[in-house]
Amino acid sequence: MQVGLKIPKTIEPHLLSGAILAFLTILYAPLLLHWYDGWLHKNIGIVHEYFSHGLIGLPFAAYIAWLNRKLWHRLPDNTHPLGAALLIVGAIFYLSGLNDWVNLSFPLVLAGLCLWLKGIAGFKLQFFPLLLVLLASPTSVPYLIEPYALPLQSFIAGVAGFILSQFGINVTVEEINLYVGGQIVEVAPHCAGLKMLFTSLYVALMLLFWTGELRSRTKSILFLISAALISVTANIIRNTLLTYFHGTNNHQAFEWLHESWGGDLYSACMLGILVVLINLMEKYFPSDDESELHKEIDS
Template sequence: MTTEKLKRNFPLTEQTLLLSAIAFLLLALYAPVLVHWYDGWLNKSISIEHEYFSHGLIGIPFAAYIAWTKRHRWQQLANRSHLLGGILIGLGGIFYLSGLPHFVNLSFPAILSGICLWLKGIPGFRLMGFPLLLVFLATPTDVPYLIEPYALPLQSFIANIAGFILSSLGMDVTVEQIYLFVGGRVVEVAPHCAGLKMLFTSLYVSLMLLYWSGAIASRRKTSLLLGGAALISVTANIIRNTLLTYFHGTGNAALFDWLHESWGGDLYSAGMLGLIVVLLNVIDREDEEWDDEAEADKLESEQS
């Protein structure tokens, strides 16, 4: 799949000019798209499903930062082209020219990946693999529409747990599938309220933390943090839906709106993400203690 026909040893100045031209072209093509994404995420002026990707607010700049820190290693790679790079660039161009929002969005990671493969081949793609992954996972797509029908078990689980908690507190609560009836009022645990957005954000931020701390090199740390982040997200959403049901059932509209649609929800999400940072610190500390114990056992066995 690899061809050496277009292999060149560009002087640094020519290579810099080429990369600058590509950067300006990408900026001209995708600046309006990125502005649309950020405006929608910040002002919540896009669909709920596209809000699922609001982690791109920090993820895309972080991806750009990682790519920038790897620029010297990029320049040291041999110039070689991979056929898949041309295919992805062509496919991305077709997607962009289609004018369909979903395909225009997907063209962004497709063209970025294609450029890496076309300029530096597989080594370049591997070097930029993580920032490309961050961009892809932050690109608004129709995936939430496809996932939502399968979220019913999670919605039902959260509704039943929230109903159990409120019943234990003495409230008259009736649970029917994903609906909670309290004081003549009904609360629906919709897919968005079931925490799919928070789950996506939790896992995405966990990946960023793993990379930043270097823990991503450890399968054990990666598995523990991603699993713990998912558990924290589900637990946090059970508590959140319990509070929302309580506020709505008792007629406390101000607190309901504050937690559901105002900055209270953002504050709650920030607190949840803070717990993930704490979890990573705990995992790191336990891992260090594990290494110390293993080293002590090794020394003891050698002395004996």
């Protein structure tokens, strides 16, 4: 009789976790497959592609949550009322059928579950993976930012024109347009490097967490600023090459760098520079301070 009573108590937490995981899978597996299909095949709106960093960000978030599983189970069950509120809002968003709201319901429901099951301590433990999920959830935020990207577009066009002129190429710059060899190249909002910038900052956050450098506010800010500068510089070089290819009627090279896998290769090389940079920071600027985040987790 005693054994019979102990078995349900032993398997109850696993049953609850399994039930929650099964429920989330039923709700969000189709949505995540839709995201990944759009990111991989680029067969969905350009705004959706701004969040393609989720290709690596979402698995990384799941990996962090998995690493935290033992600490999660050690936390006492503690229901926070904000968790119920987030779950309700997440359910409303999901049932609304609106793209942005359905997408945002995913991080809302996850955050709500953390608060509902383990309270503030559980939310703090899983804060970083939740942040990665939120920043990878497609919304219309890029559309809201694009109208303010005109100064960046003009800056990119001006610098690209200056670089080309240094190589003896006859180029004319008019606001966001470059004229070379009778051909016009427009630095459109989608070409202003916002996608590359978002990806660079997202990957920079992942690298800071992975290397433990997130513990240093100064080094984190410095690395994020460096990532932004590298992204803008890389985009200026890319637009310069695109203008040159288009102006010299090298359409094959233009299409390769603009729409084909050349653009992906270029972005991968730029992200590789971030890996090199953070390794240099670790080597030449070591930090002896303990991470406050890791202190909380280890305690």
